[in-house]
Amino acid sequence: MRIGVLTAGGDAPGLNAAVKAIGERALRDGHEIIGIANGWAGLAKDFDGAKLTEADLRGVIGQGGTILGTARFNLDSPEGGRDRVLRAIDEHLDALVAIGGDGTQRVTNWLCERGAPVIGVPKTLDNDLPGTDFCIGFDTAINIVAESLDRLHTTAISHHRVIVVETMGRSTGWVAALGGLAGGADLIMIPEFPVAMDQIVAHLNRRRAAGIVYSLVVVAEGVDLSFLGGTEPRELLNEGIGGVRHATRGVGPFVAAKIEELGGFEVRTTVLGHLQRGGSPSARDRIFATRVGTAAYDAAVAGKFGLIPVVREDNVVLVPIASIATGKRKVPREIYDLCMSLF
Numbered sequence: 001m002r003i004g005v006l007t008a009g010g011d012a013p014g015l016n017a018a019v020k021a022i023g024e025r026a027l028r029d030g031h032e033i034i035g036i037a038n039g040w041a042g043l044a045k046d047f048d049g050a051k052l053t054e055a056d057l058r059g060v061i062g063q064g065g066t067i068l069g070t071a072r073f074n075l076d077s078p079e080g081g082r083d084r085v086l087r088a089i090d091e092h093l094d095a096l097v098a099i100g101g102d103g104t105q106r107v108t109n110w111l112c113e114r115g116a117p118v119i120g121v122p123k124t125l126d127n128d129l130p131g132t133d134f135c136i137g138f139d140t141a142i143n144i145v146a147e148s149l150d151r152l153h154t155t156a157i158s159h160h161r162v163i164v165v166e167t168m169g170r171s172t173g174w175v176a177a178l179g180g181l182a183g184g185a186d187l188i189m190i191p192e193f194p195v196a197m198d199q200i201v202a203h204l205n206r207r208r209a210a211g212i213v214y215s216l217v218v219v220a221e222g223v224d225l226s227f228l229g230g231t232e233p234r235e236l237l238n239e240g241i242g243g244v245r246h247a248t249r250g251v252g253p254f255v256a257a258k259i260e261e262l263g264g265f266e267v268r269t270t271v272l273g274h275l276q277r278g279g280s281p282s283a284r285d286r287i288f289a290t291r292v293g294t295a296a297y298d299a300a301v302a303g304k305f306g307l308i309p310v311v312r313e314d315n316v317v318l319v320p321i322a323s324i325a326t327g328k329r330k331v332p333r334e335i336y337d338l339c340m341s342l343f
């Protein structure tokens with residue numbers, strides 16, 4: 001069999017562990033494994049795939065990024081071409097494993113509906129794919145948030161400051177909530193459960209009155225600016241897949257300025273940005289990426305297309321891609337309440 005593998009959308013630590021698992025199993029079983037360059041672009045433009053060898057896969061499990069390259073490529077733009085992707089799969093591959101988040105899996109689902117032999121693998125640092133407890137990249141990201149908060153704690157305490165830390169996560173608050181929880185944040189703001197600025201400042205004032213003269217406030221990049229008394233920037237950049245570049249909204253600096261203005265605190269801001277996506281994956285990301293990658297490979301050789309391996313209560317199970325291709329998985333009340341109960 002000629003099995004293609006691609007990584008699409010934003011990169012995430014752990015992608016290479018999945019590619020390695022799929023590739024090594026394929027080579028061991030005597031199949032060809034074709035690495036498609038730069039996500040959907042490698043199929044929608046001129047076919048850009050090359051055979052992967054054992055040497056290509058050696059030692060990549062601990063490497064961040066993706067050895068295949070990736071791109072935010074809009075298949076519905078004038079230069080896009082879903083039909084060209086269908087043709088490329090038909091001409092060059094017997095199966096395709098598409099590793100990516102919600103945008104990628106929507107395309108994967110569309111291809112499956114047209115009979116293409118495609119399997120998905122869940123990846124997104126935002127952790128917002130419905131129907132799975134695990135997405136490649138999220139565990140590493142929350143470890144990075146927690147470690148950053150450990151470091152920011154010491155400087156916040158020394159200077160008696162409030163430090164506002166902006167995390168990634170797009171329109172959901174998983175990275176902020178669980179990274180903040182693990183890093184001992186003093187307040188966490190996420191899109192799912194908006195809290196008004198005066199309540200935030202009241203909380204910081206209560207801490208100050210109790211003699212605690214520093215605070216770490218974690219804010220997810222996707223919180224509603226207008227709810228906080230701000231306005232959305234007029235020119236929001238398009239990510240090429242119909243989304244908003246949340247980092248351009250500047251929620252971290254906005255919240256910091258408000259805390260300074262309303263509470264008279266000395267405030268600093270740290271936007272963690274792409275630090276959350278770079279570097280070596282955590283052990284959990286490596287292990288689960290290997291597990292879902294292997295399950296995707298097994299499904300491909302068994303001809304079980306249209307499926308995606310997801311993780312539920314630590315078990316890997318195959319579900320229809322259609323069941324996870326729409327909607328967002330939001331932070332549930334229970335997790336948010338746990339975060340808030342610690343303040």
Ligand code: F6P
Pocket residue numbers: 010072124125126168169170221239245246247277
């Ligand atoms: O979806 C993953 C993510 O890291 C989001 O959390 C973030 O808003 C976005 O990608 C950033 O995208 P880019 O790397 O294209 O700036």
